[in-house]
Amino acid sequence: MTPSTLAGLVGAALVGLGLYGLIVNPQPLRKILAFNLIGSGVFLVFGIVARKGAAAGFPFDPVPQAMVITGIVVAFAASALAVALILRLHEETGQVLLDDENPASLPSEQGAGK
Amino acid sequence: MSVLQILDVGLALLVLAVAVWTIAAREIFGAVVAYVAYGLLLAIVWIRLFAPDVALTEAAIGSGVTGILLVTSGARLKSAGKASAAAKPGLSLHLSAAALSLLAATALAGVILALPEPSPTLAPEARQELAATGLGNPVTAVLIAWRSFDTMLEKIVLLLAVVGVWSVASDRFWGGAPAPLGRANPQGALLLLEQTLVPLGILVGVHIFWVGANAPGGAFQAGAILAAMWMIVMIARASEPPRVNSLWLRLALISGPAVFIVAGLAGIGMAGNFFAYPDGFAKPIILFIEAFMLLTIAATLPVLVAGPPRRSFGP
Numbered sequence: 001m002t003p004s005t006l007a008g009l010v011g012a013a014l015v016g017l018g019l020y021g022l023i024v025n026p027q028p029l030r031k032i033l034a035f036n037l038i039g040s041g042v043f044l045v046f047g048i049v050a051r052k053g054a055a056a057g058f059p060f061d062p063v064p065q066a067m068v069i070t071g072i073v074v075a076f077a078a079s080a081l082a083v084a085l086i087l088r089l090h091e092e093t094g095q096v097l098l099d100d101e102n103p104a105s106l107p108s109e110q111g112a113g114k
Numbered sequence: 115m116s117v118l119q120i121l122d123v124g125l126a127l128l129v130l131a132v133a134v135w136t137i138a139a140r141e142i143f144g145a146v147v148a149y150v151a152y153g154l155l156l157a158i159v160w161i162r163l164f165a166p167d168v169a170l171t172e173a174a175i176g177s178g179v180t181g182i183l184l185v186t187s188g189a190r191l192k193s194a195g196k197a198s199a200a201a202k203p204g205l206s207l208h209l210s211a212a213a214l215s216l217l218a219a220t221a222l223a224g225v226i227l228a229l230p231e232p233s234p235t236l237a238p239e240a241r242q243e244l245a246a247t248g249l250g251n252p253v254t255a256v257l258i259a260w261r262s263f264d265t266m267l268e269k270i271v272l273l274l275a276v277v278g279v280w281s282v283a284s285d286r287f288w289g290g291a292p293a294p295l296g297r298a299n300p301q302g303a304l305l306l307l308e309q310t311l312v313p314l315g316i317l318v319g320v321h322i323f324w325v326g327a328n329a330p331g332g333a334f335q336a337g338a339i340l341a342a343m344w345m346i347v348m349i350a351r352a353s354e355p356p357r358v359n360s361l362w363l364r365l366a367l368i369s370g371p372a373v374f375i376v377a378g379l380a381g382i383g384m385a386g387n388f389f390a391y392p393d394g395f396a397k398p399i400i401l402f403i404e405a406f407m408l409l410t411i412a413a414t415l416p417v418l419v420a421g422p423p424r425r426s427f428g429p
Contacts (some may be wrong), residue, residue, distance in 0.1 A: 002240065003309070005227070006122055007126070008229075009223050010130060010324075011226070012131075012220075012223040013130055013219050013223075014133055015218060015221075016215040016216060017133050017137055018133075020215035023203075023211035023215075029142050032184070033145055033146070033149055034136075036180060037136065037137070037152075038177070040152075040153075040156055040172070047160060048226060049233065050330065051163050052229060053235030054237065055235045056237045060165060060237075061235045061237045062236075062255070062256045063240060065167060066163050066175070066253050066257045067264075069168055069334050070257070070268040070334075072172060073272065073334060073411070074177060074271050075176070075180075076176070076183070076415070076418070077274075077275035077414075079180055080275055080418035080419065081275050081278045081418075083183055083184070084421050084422055085282060087190055087282075087422075088282040089189070092306055106266045110279065
């Protein structure tokens with residue numbers, strides 16, 4: 001098995017692992033972490049596609065690699081936006097769970113706002 | 115099996131083990147620390163895929179800056195984090211989630227093993243474009259010349275993220291500054307780190323930007339390093355996050371995409387096409403655009419980490 005195929009399989013496993021964490025972890029910050037795991041798994045799949053596209057004297061296809069670089073930056077921007085929304089939700093309601101079935105299950109610990 | 119293959123398999127197992135830990139860790143802090151280690155290990159995997167540019171970006175942004183973002187927000191949510199332990203989902207959800215994840219991973223692995231040989235590739239076109247730009251790094255050439263429109267739009271996505279983060283601020287804090295990143299009295303070790311690492315880090319950042327034209331590096335990686343240096347300064351409380359309505363900050367945030375668009379429009383007049391660079395001048399123009407992208411990335415990442423304004427200054 002070549003290193004790139006191995007990396008691609010790791011990417012596939014990371015997508016599965018991230019998906020699992022995204023579903024079962026109730027804390028939104030943990031969900032963001034899990035979502036980033038899925039993202040890096042997808043990027044690794046791009047990595048194997050880039051490596052397999054080696055041609056014209058390059059050991060890789062630079063186009064998927066460039067897409068991964070922009071993708072990492074965009075993933076960070078999306079995470080930052082999600083974190084800002086969670087912190088605002090916490091300020092407003094004192095809650096950090098996205099549990100709309102049982103909104104009163106947590107007492108407001110910090111109080112709304114400051 | 116050669117030594118390199120054994121190392122590859124070991125690296126893959128290590129990445130997966132640390133990834134499991136980010137999901138399974140009990141505390142958010144432990145999970146974030148695992149995620150940072152995971153990002154650094156992943157950077158080594160990227161090196162093995164002949165992608166040093168991606169490795170630098172993954173280590174700097176995917177692992178480092180995302181790690182700072184999650185650690186600071188985890189600290190802000192600390193008291194609330196423990197209460198959520200009660201809301202763990204039941205066993206049936208765990209099992210069905212595991213089954214679904216296994217299915218997704220298996221399907222993806224099947225696709226990877228069945229990738230066509232020889233693979234479709236854009237490398238020959240990239241080779242031609244590289245010759246036209248005068249650059250030596252094909253990834254930089256793709257980012258700033260060949261697919262420059264995509265990169266410009268990505269800068270605008272960053273700007274939209276800043277607008278989104280700022281817009282969740284309370285009305286009464288609008289125009290104020292985000293909360294400080296660090297504690298009020300930073301420890302001596304942190305001050306020493308700030309005083310020794312930051313000047314070196316700025317040098318390394320500028321170097322990575324400059325060599326990015328011909329070697330691995332470029333505006334993204336260098337911008338992330340400069341952003342990290344600014345964040346260390348803010349965590350050590352040597353400077354505070356700037357007010358969201360300060361003119362210099364807003365100019366820094368928009369300068370990258372603005373210069374990019376102006377250069378693209380100038381291409382219509384000079385080379386007959388949007389985002390076409392005139393022959394012989396491509397490299398200076400690309401470096402000029404990259405310099406402002408560097409500024410924008412170095413300003414945007416810390417602003418996104420600092421979050422929305424949370425306090426209003428006096429008059």
